[in-house]
Amino acid sequence: MSMFESTFRLSALVLAAAACIAMPAGARDNPEDAISNPDKLQYSDVNVSYAEMKPEFARDGVLNKLDGVRAIKPGMAQEQVQQALGEPLTQTSSPKGQEWDYNFKLRQPQSGNLLVCQYKVVFDDAKAVRESVWRRRQCQQLAQH
Incomplete structure (x- = not known):
């Protein structure tokens, strides 16, 4: 390999690495799962700069x-949902209705490790459950077992 080819390859690697590091947060994609969340309901992401990151910064769940x-x-009253799941982490409004968000820790059967999963309950205008969805299919699958 010539000196020119070696320098060119090294330059290409440095540029590729710089592009990955410089990628803005908005450019990273966290796709919705069409099976567990067919209507692509939105979940809030947690963002923190490197300088602000602390050891206790982590999504936790029940x-x-x-x-x-x-x-x-579907059809359950908000009071019944609250009895079953407890207080929601957040309550927001969307075009589909009021949304309650929960974080749950689910145990992965192969490793025994805990995975924090986001779950959403959507209510209609009569304050009855319209639907409930998991953010990720992996969580939906863990919950079904």
């Missing part, structure tokens, strides 16, 4: 609420 999640059915 453990052992799967029986409550499995009980959620």
Whole structure:
């Protein structure tokens, strides 16, 4: 390999690495899952700069609420959802209705590790469950077992 080819390859690698590092946060994509979230309901992302990052900065969730999640059915009243799942992490409004967001820790069967999963319950104008969705299919699959 000639000196020119070696320098060219090194330059290309440096440029590629710089492009990855310089990629703005908005350019990274966290796609919605068409199976677990067919209407592409939005979830808020957590953003923090490197300088602000602290060890305690982590999405956390409630453990052992799967029986409550499995009980959620269309038509249930908000009070029933709250009894089954507890207080939502956030409550927001969307064109589909009021949305309650929850974070749950689900145990992965192969490793035993915990995965924090985001779950959303959407209510209609009568304050009854319209639908509920997981942010990621992996979480939906863990919840079904």
